[in-house]
Amino acid sequence: MSAMSRIKEFNLPDLGEGLTEGEILKWLVAVGDVIELNQPIVEVETAKAAVEIPAKWAGRVQTIFHEEGTTVEVGSPIISIDTQPDAGPLEPASTTGQPDAALPTPSAAALAAVEVAPAEGAVEPGLIGGPAPGGRTAVLVGYGPRTTAAKRRPRKGAGPVAPAQSAPAQPTPPSAADHGVVMGDKPVHSSPNQAPQVHDRRNGAGAPGGGLVLAKPPVRKLARDLGVDLSMLTGSGPLGSITREDVQRAAAGATAEAAPAPVRTTVAPVFDASREQRIPVKGVRKLTAENMSASAFTAPHVTEFLTVDVTRAMKALDRLRVRPEWRDVRVSPLLLVAKAVLLAVRRHPMVNSTWAGDEIVVKDYVNLGIAAATERGLIVPNIKDAGRLTLRELADAMTALVQTAKAGRTSPADMSGGTLTITNVGVFGVDTGTPILPPGESAILAFGAVREMPWVHKGKVRPRQVTTLGLSFDHRIIDGELGSKFLRDIGAFLTDPEAALLAWT
Known part of the structure; x- marks a missing residue:
């Protein structure tokens, strides 16, 4: 009797309820075991439950096609059984191909004709096991080798340094008039090379060190109302002008110097993959999640x-x-x-x-x-x-x-x-x-x-x-x-x- 007539492949049966696959939880038999008709041979978990599947034939287990933990589609072979184990050794099955040992060895010329993809550079489309367009060797996915070197955009900070350019002229500092600062009764119009020489005719006060006080009229009025001597203050505004906040701090007895901003520290999050657990979503849990999501957003x-x-x-x-x-x-x-x-x-x-x-x-x-x-x-x-x-x-x-x-x-x-x-x-x-x-x-x-x-x-x-x-x-x-x-x-x-x-x- 030929091997083909004795060996029966047992496919994963249709478990009903529209189920299309199952996960092999546990094999209840091993290769070489003699089994009986309807004997449980494997425990399979579907999307709904774990079930034991009985043998369709009696005989000796010849091959187990899938390991435990493998998900198998309905209709795929999971085990083969020799239905007549007492009939003697199996006859080799006739095949149209050659065994692996008889496969011809590629010639040196054939090997030399194979184009090898370069180690670097871009690649162009190709398919597995066949020639790609333009005579290039096929690759797994994506792109095949290309003869020209890839042109890359220089990365920032890389490559030769460009010749140094002359430093641009420093912008002219804004004048007091540009900031709306009033010295005395009129705005100050000063050139970059000439310091303002206008006296404060309102109170004749000078800034510490002999300079003039820069302050807007509303700020001067606030200082007079609060009894603050502007000449004793150091301004924090543009060009050293005195602001309302400077006057208010002086009136409250606080220092005119601004306190340094607090230093903010950022703690980087800690990620440790060795202390994480990843649980595949499958079987009962996968079906439950799908059903609950569908129900929650439907009804x-x-x-x-x-x-x-x-x-x-x-x-x-x-x-x-x-x-x-x-x-x-x-x-x-x-x-x-x-x-x-x-x-x-x-x-x-x-x-x-x-x-x-x-x-x-x-x-x-x-x-x-x-x-x-x-x-x-x-x-x-x-x-x-x-x-x-x-x-x-x-x-x-x-x-x-x-x-x-x-x-x-x-x-x-x-x-x-x-x-x-x-x-x-x-x-x-x-x-x-x-x-x-x-x-x-x-x-x-x-x-x-x-x-x-x-x-x-x-x-x-x-x-x-x-x-x-x-x-x-x-x-x-x-x-x-x-x-x-x-x-x-x-x-x-x-x-x-x-x-x-x-x-x-």
């Missing part, structure tokens, strides 16, 4: 909150736990919240709907999603047709759902088709939150931590068990009145679940 979210006294609900759970038929069942406050949501949907069916563009799809079934935090990220598996389950069946379904999710064994089908979701943030000690809608759903309820708090009960402040609910909904479908009534009914059930069960069922 107009509204969130309402309600604080509820759940003391009676906690006592009802205690009575339920001691019943013989419930002793082996996991009973938690989340069970009563789920039941409250399912009963409230019966009273307000529009909450369990989907926006479909030109129509609203109201569903008569409730696929109740329970958000679960796992090592691979947040997933939201759902209980199919949860509204038809009894309280005991609902408890069993929730227990199985959470255990499967924690073990990373949730199937893609279990995470598809959800219609309404509960996220239990209370298990992390959080009071409540503003959850984002899963795509295609119109409402999601956040259930906060149950705490003992002071509460007004029957006219007196007493310690009671209290929790806070947060309901986010799509305002295109659910208006404020409907959302408020739905949240109110959930709170009413949790306030007294036994009475609500009798009244609503």
Whole structure:
């Protein structure tokens, strides 16, 4: 028997729900292992869950094509199996090509004909494995070699220094008149080579050292009003003129010399790549990010909150736990919240709907999603047709759902088709939150931590068990009145679940 008929290549199967790829998490077999039909051979993580894929044939593992951690497209071969390992050695498969050892060696002339790209300079377009335009050797990407040297713009500060130019003449200092400075009654008109020789006829005051005082008329008036002697000041204005600030500082007893500006130091940020962690965004986390971004910027979210006294609900759970038929069942406050949501949907069916563009799809079934935090990220598996389950069946379904999710064994089908979701943030000690809608759903309820708090009960402040609910909904479908009534009914059930069960069922 030929090798081609014995060796079967097993391709990554279509895992459903539109998934196009999967990451190989763990191989459950090795090359040389003898496997049975439907034996799990590999664990693959899709964008929704980790699943084990069974063998399509029995036989001996011949080849494993991909290492763990590799992302493989659906339909690509992942393993080959010798379906008749007891039939003897494999016959070599006939091929039209030659083995590697028989490949002809290139001649020296052929090697000499290859043009090598220069070490420096620009390059021109070319393709891998073939000649580029103009007879040049092809390169990987971008550009191929060019025969002429590249012309580069001289960098600043590089290259020969240009001949020194004669220094330009220094600009003529501005005159006092250019700055509007008045000396005496008239502006000063002075040449660059002649110092001003005009006396101050208003007060005859000279500057320290025998010079004249330069000050504008308003400044002189301010000095007279404040009793400041201009001749004792050193001006900080143009050409040493005295300003209003100089006079005001002198009047306040401050020094006329300006204080030096504070030195500002800048601390350069520290970047240390060895102390950073980079986590690839893929699998469950990638899908969650895409879904949350799409939902947040598509559906107009509204969130309402309600604080509820759940003391009676906690006592009802205690009575339920001691019943013989419930002793082996996991009973938690989340069970009563789920039941409250399912009963409230019966009273307000529009909450369990989907926006479909030109129509609203109201569903008569409730696929109740329970958000679960796992090592691979947040997933939201759902209980199919949860509204038809009894309280005991609902408890069993929730227990199985959470255990499967924690073990990373949730199937893609279990995470598809959800219609309404509960996220239990209370298990992390959080009071409540503003959850984002899963795509295609119109409402999601956040259930906060149950705490003992002071509460007004029957006219007196007493310690009671209290929790806070947060309901986010799509305002295109659910208006404020409907959302408020739905949240109110959930709170009413949790306030007294036994009475609500009798009244609503």
